[in-house]
Amino acid sequence: MNERFSGQSRRRFLAGTVGGLLAAGTASRAEATTSPSGGSGSEAAAWARVPAIRRRIKPPRFPRRTFPITRYGAVGDGTVTCTDAFKQAIAACSAAGGGRVLVPPGTYLTGAVHLADNVELHLEAGATLTFSRDPADYLPVVHTRYEGVELMNYSPFIYALDRVNVAITGSGTIDGQADAEHWWDWSGDPPPSERPDKELLARMAEEGVPVEQRVFGAGHYLRPNLIQLYRCRNVLIEGVTVKDSPMWNIHPVLCTNVTIREVTVDSPHGPNNDGCDPESCVDVLIERCEFDTGDDCVAIKAGKNADGRRVNAPSMNVLVDSCVMRDGNGGVTIGSETTGGVRWVFAWDCTMSSARLERAVRVKTNPDRGGYVRDVYFRDITVGQAADAVIEVALNYENKHTGPYFPDVGGIHVRRLRAGRAPRAFNLIGNPDNPIKGVRVADSVFEEMAEADVVRDVTGFELRNVWVNGRRV
Template identity: 60%
Template structure:
C-alpha cells in the first residue's frame, strides 16, 4: 500500500469528510475492541451460538424402508418414475414414517412432494433427473418467488406445512436446467419472466390476496430445485444438487433446519443461489461445498410490500466449516431483507475463486427496508475474490430513495484473511441512512489493488487491521 493510499484509508475511517464521503456523522470513532474486550465479545458470541445449536435437532426416522423400485420406478434414465416415487412417499408417510430409498440408477421424475415423517434417501450412484417439461410441475403450489408469495410451478422437491422431513444420502438431484430449458426464461426475446415479475410485484403492492396470484402454465416464473415452505424439523445431509432453474435450496418460513455435507454444483445458471434460508429460525449450515452462478449462501426475509405483510425475519443461524468457490457472494444477507436478518454467525469458512465476486456481502435499499443486525463473522479465509472482500451497500439495484430505509448495524468481522482482491472494503450507506457500528478486528488483506470505498458510515472501527502490510487502525 502506498503512503498516499494509507493516509486516505485512515482519513476515510476516521469520521471526517473525504472525497464526498461522510463517515461517522462527525462523531469520533469508538474505542477499538482489543485484549480482554475482544475475548469477552467472542465469548458472548459463542454463548449465542451454543444456545442456537441447543435448539437445533435433526429429525429421526423409524427403521422402515420403502424402495421406489418396489413401486414401479426404473432407473434407466428414460422411464418416468414420478408416480412410483410419489406412491413410495405416501406409503412411508401412512406407515408412520421412515426412509424412501432411491437405489443406484438414473430415475426420471417430475415434482416430488415430501410428507411428514419421510426421509428421501439417495443411495450412492443414484440420480433424480428432473423433467425439463414445465407441465411436470403442475398443478401450481403456494411458493415464494424472490421474496413474494404466489402460486406457481412446484419446486422440484417440495413440502408445505410438514414436519420431520429429510433428503439424505450421497446421490444427486439434477435439475437439468440449461440454456434452452428454464434459464432461457430470464431474458432475451419474449417470452421471458420480466412481465410476470412486474405483475407479481404489482399484485403484492396492491394487496391482491395470495390465492389470486396464480402463475404456472402460460407464465415464466422459474421454480426452485428444493423448497420447504412453513415446515419444521428439516434435514439435508450428504446430497449433491446441481443445475436448478434458479435458487437451489430454499427453506421458507421454516424452523429447525440442518443442512450439512451438501454439495451445490450449479455455477452456470442465472440466479442460481446455493442455499437461501428465507424467514427461517434456527438454521445450521455446516460442511457444505458450494459453487453457484449467484450467491453461495444468502439469508433472506421477504421483499417490499409482501415482505412487510408477512414480516418474519431470518434469525438465529450458524454457518460453519463451509467451502465456497464461484458466486456473487460467499455469505450474504439480502437483497430481500424486508422482514429483517439478525443473529447470523459465520465460522471457519474458506472462500476462493476468480469468479467469487465478494466474500461477505450485505445488500439492501430504501425500498426493501428491514433490520440487518448482529452479523458475526470469524475465522474466514479468502484466497481470491473478484471484487471487494467485504461489501455492505444500501443502494442495491441502484435504488437510493424510498420510504423504507434499512437499518444496518452491529456487523462484526474478526480474523478474516484475504490473499488477493481488487479492494478490501466497499461500504456504502446513504446520506440519510448511514451504516452503523461496523467492526473489523484482527483482519489481514493482502494483494489489494485499489483503495477502499467507504461512504456514509457511523462508528466504523478497525482494530489490528492490515492492508498490504500496513496497519490501518482508527
C-alpha cells in the same frame, strides 16, 4: 462423507470452534425487536449464544422402515417417468408412520416430488434424480415464494408445505437439468421472459392481492426452485449433491430447526443459481458444505417489499460452519430480501476463493426492501481471492438510493479474516439520510488489494489490528 473431511480436517470440524464458548439463553422470533441496530452486548457475549442455538438444532429421526421406489414401479434407466412411483412410495411411507423412501442406484426421471410428514428421501450412492424439462410436470400450481414474494406457481422440484420431520439424505445426485435452452432462457429479455411476470407479481403484492389469486404457472415464466421446504419444522438435508436448478437450489422458507450438512452445490453456470437461501427461518445450521454457484453461495433472506412487510417474519439464529465457497456473487450474503429482518447470523471457519467469487462477506439491500440487519458475526474466514470487494455492505442494491423504507443495517463484526488478492478490502455504501451503523473489523489481514476502499455514509466503522497491503490501518 466427502473426502475433504477425512483425517485431521474431519476431527477439527467435529471438534468445532465453539466448544469452549459459554452456554447462552434461548432465542425466539420475539428477540427481533429487542435490540437497537448497532447490535447488543460484547462480541464474546454474542458468540456465547452459539452453543445454545446449536443444541436446539436437532435433525429429525425416522422409523426404521424402508420403501424402495422400485417397489412402486420406478425404473432407473433415465427414460421411464417415475413421478407416480415417488408419489406412491412417499404416501405409503407417511401413512405407515414414517420411514425412508429409498432411491437405489440408477437414474430416475421424474416431475415434482412432494414430501410428507416423517419421510426421509434417501439417495444411495449411484442414484440420480433427473428432473423433467417439461414445465407441465410441475403443475398444478402450489403456494410458493418467488424472490421473496408469495404466489401460486410451478411446484419446486422437491417440495414440502406445512410438514414436520422431512429429510433429503444420501450420497446421490439431484439434477435439475436446467440449461440455456430449458428454464435458464426464461431469465433473459427475449421471449419467453420472466420480466413481465416479475413486474405483474410485484404490482399484485403492492396492491394487496390475496396470495391465492396471484396465479402464475402455465403460460407464465417465473422459474421454480430445485428444493423448497415451506413452513416446515425439523428439516434435514445431508450428503447429497445438487446441480443445475432453474434458479435457487436449496430454499427453506418460514422453517424452524433446519440442518443442511455436507451438501455439495455444483451449479456455477445458471442465472440466479444461489446455493442455499434460508428465508424467514429460525434456527438453521449450514455446516461442512461446498458451494460452486452462479450467484450467492449462502444468502440469508427475509421477504421482499410489500409482501415481506405483510408476512413480517425474520431470519434468526443462522449458523454457517466450516463451509467452502468457490464461484458465486457472494460467499456468505444477507439480502437483498431483508424486509422481515435478519438477526443473529454467525459464520466461522469458512474458506472462500475463486477468480469468479465476487465478494466474500456481503450485505445487500435498498430503500424499497426496508427491514433490518443486525448482530452479524464472522470469524476465522480465509479468502484466497475475490473479484470485487472482500467485505461489502451496500444499501443501494439495484442502484436504488432513495425510497420509503430505509433499511436499518449495523452491528456487523468480522474477526480474523485473511484475504489474499482482491480489488479492494471494503465496499461500504450507506445513504446520507440512512447510514450503515456499525461495521467492526479486527485482527484481519488483506494482503494484495489493488484499489482504494469505498466507504461512504457509515457511522461506527472501526478497524482494530487490521493490515492492508502490509500496512496497519
